[in-house]
Amino acid sequence: MAAYSLNINNKIFQVDVEEDTSLLWVLREHLGLTGTKYGCGIALCGSCTVHVDGNPMRACAMPVNGLDKNQKITTIEGLSENGDHPVQEAWIEAQAPQCGYCQSGQIMQAVALLGENPNPTKQEIKAYMNGNLCRCGTYLRILKAIELAAGKIAAKT
Amino acid sequence: MELNNQGISRREFLKTSGGVALFIGISGLLPHMISCKNNKEVQKILEKHELTAWVKISEDGQVTIYNPAAEMGQGSMTSLPAIFAEEMDADWSMVNVEFSPQESDIYGSDKWSASNKVMLTAGSMITYGYYSIMRQAGAQARYILMHSAAEHWQVPIGDLSTAPGEVINEKDNKRIGYGDLVPYLTMPVSLPEFSEAELKDPKNYRFIGVDRPRVDIPEKVAGTAKFAIDIQLPDMLYGVLERGTIHGASPTLHNESEILGLKGILKLVPFDYGIGIIAETLEQALAAKKLLNITWGETTASGFNSQDCYEAYDKIASGKSAGKVITNEGDIENALKSASKAFSIDYKNDYVYHAQMEPLNVVAQVGADGKSAEVWVGSQQGFDSKLGIPDYLGIPAESVKINLQYLGGGFGRRSMTDFVLEGTGLAREVAPRPVKLIWTREDDVSYGAYRPLTLQRLRASADASGKITGFSHCIVGDGGHLVASGIGIDYYDIPNKYAEWREVSEGIRLKHWRSVGHGPNKFAIECMVDEIATHFKQDPADLRRNLLAKSPRALATLEKAISMSDWYSSLPENRSKGIAFLERSGTLSTGVCEISVDRSTGKISVHHFWSASDAGIIIQPDNVKAQMEGGILMGIGSVLKEQITIVDGQVQQSNFNDYEIMRMADIPDSVETALIESREPPRGVGESGTPLVACAIANAFLKLTGKTLRHLPFTPERVLNALNS
Numbered sequence A: 001m002a003a004y005s006l007n008i009n010n011k012i013f014q015v016d017v018e019e020d021t022s023l024l025w026v027l028r029e030h031l032g033l034t035g036t037k038y039g040c041g042i043a044l045c046g047s048c049t050v051h052v053d054g055n056p057m058r059a060c061a062m063p064v065n066g067l068d069k070n071q072k073i074t075t076i077e078g079l080s081e082n083g084d085h086p087v088q089e090a091w092i093e094a095q096a097p098q099c100g101y102c103q104s105g106q107i108m109q110a111v112a113l114l115g116e117n118p119n120p121t122k123q124e125i126k127a128y129m130n131g132n133l134c135r136c137g138t139y140l141r142i143l144k145a146i147e148l149a150a151g152k153i154a155a156k157t
Numbered sequence B: 001m002e003l004n005n006q007g008i009s010r011r012e013f014l015k016t017s018g019g020v021a022l023f024i025g026i027s028g029l030l031p032h033m034i035s036c037k038n039n040k041e042v043q044k045i046l047e048k049h050e051l052t053a054w055v056k057i058s059e060d061g062q063v064t065i066y067n068p069a070a071e072m073g074q075g076s077m078t079s080l081p082a083i084f085a086e087e088m089d090a091d092w093s094m095v096n097v098e099f100s101p102q103e104s105d106i107y108g109s110d111k112w113s114a115s116n117k118v119m120l121t122a123g124s125m126i127t128y129g130y131y132s133i134m135r136q137a138g139a140q141a142r143y144i145l146m147h148s149a150a151e152h153w154q155v156p157i158g159d160l161s162t163a164p165g166e167v168i169n170e171k172d173n174k175r176i177g178y179g180d181l182v183p184y185l186t187m188p189v190s191l192p193e194f195s196e197a198e199l200k201d202p203k204n205y206r207f208i209g210v211d212r213p214r215v216d217i218p219e220k221v222a223g224t225a226k227f228a229i230d231i232q233l234p235d236m237l238y239g240v241l242e243r244g245t246i247h248g249a250s251p252t253l254h255n256e257s258e259i260l261g262l263k264g265i266l267k268l269v270p271f272d273y274g275i276g277i278i279a280e281t282l283e284q285a286l287a288a289k290k291l292l293n294i295t296w297g298e299t300t301a302s303g304f305n306s307q308d309c310y311e312a313y314d315k316i317a318s319g320k321s322a323g324k325v326i327t328n329e330g331d332i333e334n335a336l337k338s339a340s341k342a343f344s345i346d347y348k349n350d351y352v353y354h355a356q357m358e359p360l361n362v363v364a365q366v367g368a369d370g371k372s373a374e375v376w377v378g379s380q381q382g383f384d385s386k387l388g389i390p391d392y393l394g395i396p397a398e399s400v401k402i403n404l405q406y407l408g409g410g411f412g413r414r415s416m417t418d419f420v421l422e423g424t425g426l427a428r429e430v431a432p433r434p435v436k437l438i439w440t441r442e443d444d445v446s447y448g449a450y451r452p453l454t455l456q457r458l459r460a461s462a463d464a465s466g467k468i469t470g471f472s473h474c475i476v477g478d479g480g481h482l483v484a485s486g487i488g489i490d491y492y493d494i495p496n497k498y499a500e501w502r503e504v505s506e507g508i509r510l511k512h513w514r515s516v517g518h519g520p521n522k523f524a525i526e527c528m529v530d531e532i533a534t535h536f537k538q539d540p541a542d543l544r545r546n547l548l549a550k551s552p553r554a555l556a557t558l559e560k561a562i563s564m565s566d567w568y569s570s571l572p573e574n575r576s577k578g579i580a581f582l583e584r585s586g587t588l589s590t591g592v593c594e595i596s597v598d599r600s601t602g603k604i605s606v607h608h609f610w611s612a613s614d615a616g617i618i619i620q621p622d623n624v625k626a627q628m629e630g631g632i633l634m635g636i637g638s639v640l641k642e643q644i645t646i647v648d649g650q651v652q653q654s655n656f657n658d659y660e661i662m663r664m665a666d667i668p669d670s671v672e673t674a675l676i677e678s679r680e681p682p683r684g685v686g687e688s689g690t691p692l693v694a695c696a697i698a699n700a701f702l703k704l705t706g707k708t709l710r711h712l713p714f715t716p717e718r719v720l721n722a723l724n725s
């Protein structure tokens, strides 16, 4: 066991866990930030996607001891106060989720995409989102939601 | 809250003729309405649950409608309350939706079995199962509100009407909100059972056929929606099980003391088919699981090879002994003998796995005395709405409380209770501490319960003009209804029909998988139709038009799909279209896909998919479309990629590296859904899209290449083999 200090959603959290515990278990089971989901544990489904210093990362594949306390971690809970980030709003407009389980990860991945590329083509969206699985098959609506979100963000800036 | 007897005696019970009665009781501040057949049952349940009701209205006008079905993404949380709200004339902006308690006496539907009310979200049945219940209960709630307003104003009820959320007396120009009526609620002497003509005129519908944003989506987008895996309870422990990779094999553990000596490990719990571990933290439990030294016993599945068994199944299909006959109309043998052309073709399908994104899990807590239990679970419910826990623990049903959570996908897997009982078994060992049992993805794959592998021998006879005169279908496979569903072809005008199932038993765990037997069976049937059409140089859509001549509703879906896909138009090089028709869960659908094939890699791409369905009355059109889209995408992934294989009894796949499901790069450019207008009762759509896919793709492939794909999935290797054959 070791103590770690983590900057998550602009708050400092202290946890005392085994060294190789994944960030995913730390977030979910130790800190109760359960918006980030477990789907595969081997970085193949994207359900656990969070941002580390703005980059989309798979929390299941990040041991807590590899994180620096200055790295800024953002989870779905930290994306917006009231679930009203433009990407979240676009998701509602497109009525994208079905079961919803994959959607936190999808949204975090999409926010990162639009951060890097505010006006992606369909092909670019598909390539960037390819690591995020959705068993309910909501991909067409996710694609539409990302296009909507790009429009919303462009209109705001 | 415990109710005292006085609380119950102040309640009034009403019974009506036709099954659904509505009860209103005033206790404390809030009126409650519940529906039940039997007064004694109502009383019994009220003694346990104060908040059993279809609807709760509070004085601020908030209306809570209870959803009796599971929400696994199919939209029940919106569509069923919308039906209720329609007849109640609720103001949707004031409506909240909650899961009802899991009490089938009150909240069950009789559509599963006439003698027994059941809460079960499966088979795309819930809209059909609750449509009349929700309409009737909603209309009765409105009647009570109008009756109460009539008493309050001392006017005849006939003078009153409603607008969203309020009762209106047009004569005096008076209105009162539903919430404001709460203090004046009184029960009529009897409650009418409303006939179709007395229910709302469809032209005034504000909910049925009118899209309402799904109520569960905002929290799913905010990340705050609670799945069972997200539940945290004080003092909670963690559980995992090692079940091995041979289904049903029993474990012998060789290093118990070593494992128990690990930090945080509290207990090892033996099961017939696995070893359970209870630990302080999840990561401790998972680390210990990896260190277990177990040898596994022999079982039915030992030695089984899923790719070799087809040879044996072929012999069974050729054998003299008939299996269970499912259909026998006319004289199939005579039809085959006297045919101008007879066909006999085998189709095969490998096992597939559910791959719901939320791995199985449950949070369970058993009372310190072992005499009560409470679980938090994402379940598709079941014939036992207490999920088998009362029997498992030997306690009465009323001592078990099920807290239903959102399901991170079901697809049939969550209609099993294996994981629920495992969690309960672990919790019993450490009672009263709660335990969160998590299946890893690897557990979920390798100890899955798959759609059965089958071999299907189809035979058909045709006359010289190419008219099909006989159709025979023999399935060899394990799993009873799991392999037989969808074998019927009632809608096809063929005089001689025969279907049978020949049983094998391999010891592999099997379960309903989205659309059940329809996937493999419709694949075989619809491919056979195209192979016959191809032989006679007929257009496959034209042949189906003849076959469906006596089924006008089915024919309408065919014509619609033909027109929306522009079926008869010519296509660019290396593109072709395939068509399929089927019935699933009472819904009739025709699907058309457009594909291309990479002849060097064997990769099939689906570019467009069109479907036209008659699903009766459509409650929420956009949600129906979402279900069709999702079902079709899941279908494409499963048809092109998904395959569980078994070697010497051992499941070979373990995670998304070797069990690949559809990813975004492979989605079609468009999936278009048309819904045929209908006033028939609503039927199921969640499973209608999936089974259209295999046959539509194989038929497009046949048209494009002249070659047949007869074994699911159509992996690149199989496609290349077909191309080179």
Ligand code: FES
Pocket (backbone or CB within 6 Å): A037, A038, A039, A040, A041, A042, A043, A044, A045, A046, A047, A048, A049, A058, A059, A060, A061
């Ligand atoms: S759980 Fe991390 S990628 Fe699947």
Ligand code: FES
Pocket (backbone or CB within 6 Å): A097, A098, A099, A100, A101, A102, A103, A133, A134, A135, A136, A137, A138, B073, B357, B408, B409
């Ligand atoms: S919405 Fe269910 S897995 Fe994506």
